[in-house]
Amino acid sequence: MSANTVNPDHCLFAVPKKGRLYEKVTAMLKGAGVEYHREPRLDIAICKDLPMTMVFLPASDISKYVGEGNVDIGVTGIDIVEENCSEVERVMDLGFGACRLCVQAPVASQITDVKDLAGKRIVTSFPTLTKKFFDPIDAEKGVTTSIRFVSGSVEAACGLGLADAVVDLVETGTTMKAAGLEVVGTVLQTESILITNPDSKHKKIVELLKHRIEGYITSKKFVMVSYNCSADILDAVSSITPGKRSPTITALTDGGHAVSSLVSKKEIVRVMDDLHAAGARDILVFELSNSRM
Ligand SMILES: Nc1ncnc2c1ncn2[C@@H]1O[C@H](COP(=O)(O)OP(=O)(O)OP(=O)(O)O)[C@@H](O)[C@H]1O
Numbered sequence: 001m002s003a004n005t006v007n008p009d010h011c012l013f014a015v016p017k018k019g020r021l022y023e024k025v026t027a028m029l030k031g032a033g034v035e036y037h038r039e040p041r042l043d044i045a046i047c048k049d050l051p052m053t054m055v056f057l058p059a060s061d062i063s064k065y066v067g068e069g070n071v072d073i074g075v076t077g078i079d080i081v082e083e084n085c086s087e088v089e090r091v092m093d094l095g096f097g098a099c100r101l102c103v104q105a106p107v108a109s110q111i112t113d114v115k116d117l118a119g120k121r122i123v124t125s126f127p128t129l130t131k132k133f134f135d136p137i138d139a140e141k142g143v144t145t146s147i148r149f150v151s152g153s154v155e156a157a158c159g160l161g162l163a164d165a166v167v168d169l170v171e172t173g174t175t176m177k178a179a180g181l182e183v184v185g186t187v188l189q190t191e192s193i194l195i196t197n198p199d200s201k202h203k204k205i206v207e208l209l210k211h212r213i214e215g216y217i218t219s220k221k222f223v224m225v226s227y228n229c230s231a232d233i234l235d236a237v238s239s240i241t242p243g244k245r246s247p248t249i250t251a252l253t254d255g256g257h258a259v260s261s262l263v264s265k266k267e268i269v270r271v272m273d274d275l276h277a278a279g280a281r282d283i284l285v286f287e288l289s290n291s292r293m
């Protein structure tokens with residue numbers, strides 16, 4: 001079989017081939033133990049320990065391929081699934097790629113209400129979602145908003161005189177501000193998700209991948225804290241670190257206890273302060289490299 005031929009018995013996993021999501025998805029796959037070797041310039045790569053082939057595709061096409069059953073599983077944004085009206089199963093949120101799809105108008109236009117854009121010219125890479133958003137406004141106003149598709153550099157359209165407003169993604173707002181635009185309305189909140197074809201014949205592999213990726217995501221959200229305490233404060237300190245299920249408590253030979261527990265990364269600094277104030281000592285925090293709950 002040649003290097004760019006797909007084994008028909010393999011589960012196919014679509015990964016964004018470039019762009020914003022590429023680095024995040026490849027780091028996630030590595031962390032989840034999905035190993036493959038990709039030859040330079042090849043868009044398919046065979047997995048090392050699973051009967052699976054990775055397929056590198058534009059993020060905006062992945063939901064179509066998964067929905068139509070050409071591939072079994074993939075990573076893309078909610079925005080893309082909704083724009084393509086893809087019939088896919090949403091397996092899980094991945095905790096990255098969060099942003100908003102927004103109506104943006106030039107600051108100088110002083111437009112603050114999306115209703116003031118009804119009947120005007122909008123440029124976007126998301127024509128379906130934009131039409132759905134403007135349809136009820138158009139119906140109310142009795143006008144038709146012009147919606148024109150461009151595949152990239154959407155924010156340039158107003159400056160070029162091609163549009164009165166754009167509908168594009170906003171994360172930090174840097175691109176929008178640099179183009180002299182501001183948010184007038186929000187069409188959709190989005191983030192990256194794992195999707196599968198509901199009729200995939202590779203359900204077992206999909207389930208296994210789900211557990212592996214979930215384990216990796218959990219390991220990025222939590223740290224392990226361990227500390228020592230005397231018997232009289234055990235109940236008080238262990239209630240500060242209840243863990244995902246319960247803390248692990250080990251009796252020490254001096255009558256004290258060693259406690260270890262999972263704590264959310266977001267909470268860990270406050271938890272350490274609270275533990276110390278409550279009398280816990282030798283407080284150590286460990287990063288997790290992987291997990292399976
Ligand atoms: N600024 C952002 N912050 C967070 N997530 C984003 C951002 N921009 C895009 N995304 C998410 O990543 C997806 C793919 O966007 P991206 O711009 O990387 O795609 P692309 O058009 O395939 O790549 P490129 O822009 O390099 O051609 C989007 O549909 C969205 O879900």
Ligand SMILES: O=P(O)(O)OC[C@H]1O[C@H](OP(=O)(O)OP(=O)(O)O)[C@H](O)[C@@H]1O
Pocket residue numbers: 019020152153154155168169170171172173174175176
């Ligand atoms: O609010 P910000 O943090 O500035 O992010 C928003 C920008 O990110 C995306 O584009 P990207 O930079 O991925 O490239 P693209 O314009 O080629 O799609 C999106 O289309 C916006 O232009």
